[in-house]
Amino acid sequence: MQKLWIAAVFLIGCGTTTNAGTGTPADAETGADVSGSTDAAAADAADSAADTAGTDVAIADADATAVDAAPDVLADVAADVTADAAAEDVTATDVAADATADVADDVAEDVAADVTADAGCPDNTPCDDGNPCTGDDVCSKGVCAGQILTCDDGNACTTDSCDAATGCAHTNNSLSCDDGNSCSVDSACIDGTCTAGALLGCDDGNQCTADSCDPTSGCVNTLGVGPCNDNIACTVDTCDSFFGCIHTKQDTLCDDGNGCTADACDAVTGCSNWNVSTDCNDGNPCTDLDVCIDGACTSGKPVNCNDNKFCSIDSCDPSSGCVHDTTNCPKPVSYELDVLPIFAAHCASCHTTMGAGGSNFASNWFDTQSPSLQCPGHTVGWCTLVRIQNGSMPVNANCSGNPATDSGKSACLTQAQQDKISVWISDGQQP
Numbered sequence: 001m002q003k004l005w006i007a008a009v010f011l012i013g014c015g016t017t018t019n020a021g022t023g024t025p026a027d028a029e030t031g032a033d034v035s036g037s038t039d040a041a042a043a044d045a046a047d048s049a050a051d052t053a054g055t056d057v058a059i060a061d062a063d064a065t066a067v068d069a070a071p072d073v074l075a076d077v078a079a080d081v082t083a084d085a086a087a088e089d090v091t092a093t094d095v096a097a098d099a100t101a102d103v104a105d106d107v108a109e110d111v112a113a114d115v116t117a118d119a120g121c122p123d124n125t126p127c128d129d130g131n132p133c134t135g136d137d138v139c140s141k142g143v144c145a146g147q148i149l150t151c152d153d154g155n156a157c158t159t160d161s162c163d164a165a166t167g168c169a170h171t172n173n174s175l176s177c178d179d180g181n182s183c184s185v186d187s188a189c190i191d192g193t194c195t196a197g198a199l200l201g202c203d204d205g206n207q208c209t210a211d212s213c214d215p216t217s218g219c220v221n222t223l224g225v226g227p228c229n230d231n232i233a234c235t236v237d238t239c240d241s242f243f244g245c246i247h248t249k250q251d252t253l254c255d256d257g258n259g260c261t262a263d264a265c266d267a268v269t270g271c272s273n274w275n276v277s278t279d280c281n282d283g284n285p286c287t288d289l290d291v292c293i294d295g296a297c298t299s300g301k302p303v304n305c306n307d308n309k310f311c312s313i314d315s316c317d318p319s320s321g322c323v324h325d326t327t328n329c330p331k332p333v334s335y336e337l338d339v340l341p342i343f344a345a346h347c348a349s350c351h352t353t354m355g356a357g358g359s360n361f362a363s364n365w366f367d368t369q370s371p372s373l374q375c376p377g378h379t380v381g382w383c384t385l386v387r388i389q390n391g392s393m394p395v396n397a398n399c400s401g402n403p404a405t406d407s408g409k410s411a412c413l414t415q416a417q418q419d420k421i422s423v424w425i426s427d428g429q430q431p
């Protein structure tokens, strides 16, 4: 008897805390089940699963079955107990058996009654379950319920939610987002709109490409154009459509104009020039055998400007080289310029054509070089001075050959004329 009363109390408590058809929280029922009712536990298990899935329709009836049974069982058990108590053969077993039978009968009756009561909401008809977070509400098995609304407004820059009192809400967020432009980065939500961040950097660091950005495809780096300048002065920079930038070293671009350094181009460090030891030209014509020392052309020994002429003064001009000053040297005496005029004036009448003595020395230098008949072993030219000074020439001019004695006689030669002929002979009788 004591156990039955405990069961009855549990069922009463359960009935007061559950409410069929309104989605009773599973937690409350789970707490009640701890006391141990077979019917209630089965219903609760199904209810919990159904709640998770978002539909309470089937659960409502299951709850009704268990809960509705409680007051009926209570009444039946009380009646049985009264009846049994009057009988002499009452036993605990009898009471239990009666209670079980009563429970089954009453549950069936109550389910039938619930279905009848819910029939006010015909199956598959539109209704309003009063929850703004559900939509397309329809009746099913007498219960009005709808699908949970997602509240998705399709805008990534709003956070969608649903409030049981006010319904769907869309709150602006500041999430990163995609603005659909491949040329922007770090796009972020501002005031509910995806706003472009910084421009996408498309510089690929390759000077041989033209860099740009296409809003659809993103960075475009077109090979084959560009300066390709590597900032190395001694490389020739070109842009190849296949290989990209090409930098060609040219040592000649490193020429420092110094013959005492070697010049070379390095692709990384640029020009380098280092001292070399070699022959060089210091640009001074007055020095010879110049050599490079410490990168500078150092003058060698002075050039020899001696022309071996006793009368010339030799020197060297750094701009023009050797200079030979012959100011004080004797002027050269020639047949053509110096001697011929004298012969022409004093001897031409007999020594020009078909010359006397067979010699035309007064008009022809070659005849001066002929062997003399009157001065054996000498030339006619050498013999002229002899004939002048011994007074035999010019013929019939009455000259003594001594200028002082012959002074005033125009046909005779003066001392200066004799000296000129003398020098001409001593200088080799130049033409």
Ligand code: HEC
Pocket: 343, 346, 347, 348, 349, 350, 351, 356, 357, 359, 371, 372, 373, 374, 375, 380, 383, 384, 385, 387, 388, 393, 394, 395, 396
């Ligand atoms: C009027 C004519 C005449 C005049 C002027 C004259 N001569 Fe003669 N000369 C002769 C005759 C003729 C001979 C050949 C005979 C002789 O050797 O005496 C000759 C011969 C010479 C010879 C020798 C040739 C040889 O083969 O050895 C010399 C040298 C010479 N004359 C020099 C002079 C000179 C110098 C002058 C001028 C300053 C001069 N004569 C003027 C007539 C002339």
